[in-house]
Amino acid sequence: EKFVVHSIAHDTGVAKVAVLGVPDTPGVAAKVFVPLSEAGVGVEMIIQSIMRGQVNDIAFLVRKEFLGEAIEVSRRTAREVGAQGVAFDTEIGKISLVGAGLANHPEAPARMFSILAGESVNIDMISSTSMAITCVVSSADVERSVKALHRSFIEENPL
Amino acid sequence: EKFVVHSIAHDTGVAKVAVLGVPDTPGVAAKVFVPLSEAGVGVEMIIQSIMRGQVNDIAFLVRKEFLGEAIEVSRRTAREVGAQGVAFDTEIGKISLVGAGLANHPEAPARMFSILAGESVNIDMISSTSMAITCVVSSADVERSVKALHRSFIEENPL
Numbered sequence: 309e310k311f312v313v314h315s316i317a318h319d320t321g322v323a324k325v326a327v328l329g330v331p332d333t334p335g336v337a338a339k340v341f342v343p344l345s346e347a348g349v350g351v352e353m354i355i356q357s358i359m360r361g362q363v364n365d366i367a368f369l370v371r372k373e374f375l376g377e378a379i380e381v382s383r384r385t386a387r388e389v390g391a392q393g394v395a396f397d398t399e400i401g402k403i404s405l406v407g408a409g410l411a412n413h414p415e416a417p418a419r420m421f422s423i424l425a426g427e428s429v430n431i432d433m434i435s436s437t438s439m440a441i442t443c444v445v446s447s448a449d450v451e452r453s454v455k456a457l458h459r460s461f462i463e464e465n466p467l
Numbered sequence: 468e469k470f471v472v473h474s475i476a477h478d479t480g481v482a483k484v485a486v487l488g489v490p491d492t493p494g495v496a497a498k499v500f501v502p503l504s505e506a507g508v509g510v511e512m513i514i515q516s517i518m519r520g521q522v523n524d525i526a527f528l529v530r531k532e533f534l535g536e537a538i539e540v541s542r543r544t545a546r547e548v549g550a551q552g553v554a555f556d557t558e559i560g561k562i563s564l565v566g567a568g569l570a571n572h573p574e575a576p577a578r579m580f581s582i583l584a585g586e587s588v589n590i591d592m593i594s595s596t597s598m599a600i601t602c603v604v605s606s607a608d609v610e611r612s613v614k615a616l617h618r619s620f621i622e623e624n625p626l
């Protein structure tokens with residue numbers, strides 16, 4: 309019997325960077341990520357939601373050791389494209405529900421978010437695919453979040 | 468020799484829904500997705516970026532056939548949590564660069580976004596993992612975007 313959720317993963321070796329209030333026009337995402345690539349800064353969990361007004365925010369995670377470089381490069385880009393600025397946060401972690409077919413199982417994100425709510429954990433960023441639902445939370449909340457998710461999805465009530 | 472980018476995927480059978488201006492406090496994401504799950508509405512590409520002020524937007528994709536149900540459920544939730552409202556769009560498609568180890572290859576998103584910029588395609592939403600970089604664009608832009616990405620990443624300059 310194939311489980312939809314296989315495992316819970318977590319990673320506190322990441323930091324968040326966000327370029328805020330970028331013009332929402334073609335070419336801007338390229339302007340953000342080309343210099344990062346040229347600087348050899350690996351990027352994970354790129355997230356851009358829908359625009360607000362004519363601007364958008366582009367957020368991404370980097371390994372903590374690349375944060376300084378990522379901020380420096382991003383500030384230069386922000387000036388060039390007329391963005392509002394650059395925000396960053398090192399006190400974060402990412403938690404992933406890992407599995408398969410999650411797009412056909414809405415109970416997976418529903419339960420994951422309910423469990424985090426039950427732990428009074430605020431969800432900072434969310435990104436999902438058919439194979440993983442990833443939440444960014446405060447690093448202080450990672451341990452108990454992972455424990456609670458593991459208890460429900462792996463131990464007590466496998467999905 | 469293992470390629471980092473294996474293929475280009477696309478899907479125009481999706482519609483976008485966004486619950487706008489939700490309070491950014493624990494339990495809100497659960498309030499959005501539990502009713503959708505109870506209504507049997509599958510959700511893909513959930514995206515929530517960093518908050519702005521004390522509010523955030525939660526966007527997600529559904530198969531087009533579930534859009535009506537998703538909007539109805541989401542509007543009820545929006546009222547309950549004091550959100551600003553619900554936006555939706557059917558004239559979209561998602562395009563994915565599919566591969567492996569993409570978090571260590573920042574040239575992949577840099578090139579993907581540059582190619583879309585070269586086609587004057589505006590990128591509406593972005594979500595990435597180590598295995599895929601997915602962009603939401605207007606449905607009218609999907610065909611030429613996929614062609615251009617395929618020409619570069621698969622035919623002419625495999626990564």
Ligand SMILES: C[C@@H](O)[C@H](N)C(=O)O
Nearest residue numbers: 334335336337589590
């Ligand atoms: C905001 C940014 O993604 C912009 N829409 C672009 O296409 O590059």
Ligand SMILES: C[C@@H](O)[C@H](N)C(=O)O
Nearest residue numbers: 430431493494495496
């Ligand atoms: C916005 C929403 O994700 C909220 N932060 C929550 O934790 O539920």
